[in-house]
Amino acid sequence: MIPASFDYEVADSAAHALALLAEHGEDAKLLAGGHSLLPMMKVRLAQPAVLIDIARVSELSGIAIDGDEVVIGATTRHADVASSELLKAEAPILAYAAEQVGDPQIRHRGTIGGSLAHADPSADLPMTLLALGAAIEISGPAGTRTVAADDFFTGPFESVLGPDELLTAVRVPRGGPGSPGGTVPWGYQKFVRRANDWAIVGAAAYGGRVALASMGGTPLRALATEAALKSGASIDEAARLAAAGTSPGYDFHADADYREHLARVLVRRALEGKAG
């Protein structure tokens, strides 16, 4: 399968990428690793007239500490997030989650910003960044803005990111063995039947925040579970509420009832600090 024809532009800076977006409007798509966009273009689910390649914009890549947060550039690849000693020390759940994405070849290409912008409700990083309470930095014609992960996802493969905007970075709180405040308890669970697959259900717990994948049109917080934990419920009691307020779909892997069951089990395991 070969994508439909398009024009190819290479951005040499974030400002250049924004200028190209302004020039080409909704006909343009940003290309970083291309591991969500190119498969969609091959099957004509996406057919942009222009691709703007931002993979060579060095200012959009990298991992650094900034005060109480770690800032990860949008085009930082999953492999670099997974192997980052800084993230293992400061936000180990994120390094772990990045290692769960796809397979090694995919992690050599796919980027954290691309995963967020694609907004797949079953993906690893959107769920994890929701659990972390990440902040997402966006640049556009009107300047820059920061959006909480809680407010970023609006539907399946939809987010608040405008067609003329560029996701530039992700900020996560410091909370690992190398952080001043020490490690925030975390757990991560991804249930799949096949290697190299998306989560049938996923659960990420970080401190008192719990997020779910594949339990609705966006990654979701398990708010009933969080509230129960806050009022002193046991992990078992709180995990029993994990599916409350969710709206899982069905496919050949699982129906909605089974997904709700998985959510309860996986949230319990995640709250027990298990990673798997």
Add this chain to the structure above:
Amino acid sequence: MTEIKLTVNAVIRSDEVEPRLLLIHYLRDSLGLRAANVGCDTTSCGACTVLLDGESVKSCTVLAVQANGRSVTTAEGLVAGDGTMSAVQQAFRENHGLQCGFCTPGMVMAATSLLAENPHPTEQQVREGLEGNFCRCTGYHNIVRSVLAAADKLSGAEVPDSGVPNSGVPNSGVPNSGVTA
């Protein structure tokens, strides 16, 4: 059309390509390098795996223009000028690491990348490291055995040679394809 200039198996190539041309088709159809195969064409099976700047990628999901200025290595490029196969390739032959052979070039490239990142993998790490490569003959046991044998060979004193000169990563089997000499 877009002009690209890249290094493929230590040879510098310049071409005019359509932006939509996939790297796998550039390698196979434009350059005649047929080791990498088109399998699933959906980033799943790994038959099209090649190295991009020394790291494994699925070339059915990379545009040729994305490889502009970078170096690409295919299984052909692992073979030394005198025909000597790389340690990974030899290990696949010695350990019956292939049956029909369709997945083999991708397996070899994924294994080469894996050993560059982790020269001493456990069996479990090899299995996880080859997660992106399917063998529909289901010959995984001997494939894993081949990769472990290659790791032993590359780290052993008697065969330190990766099979490729000027390797940027010691004993990794990954050629420094930026070097054309």
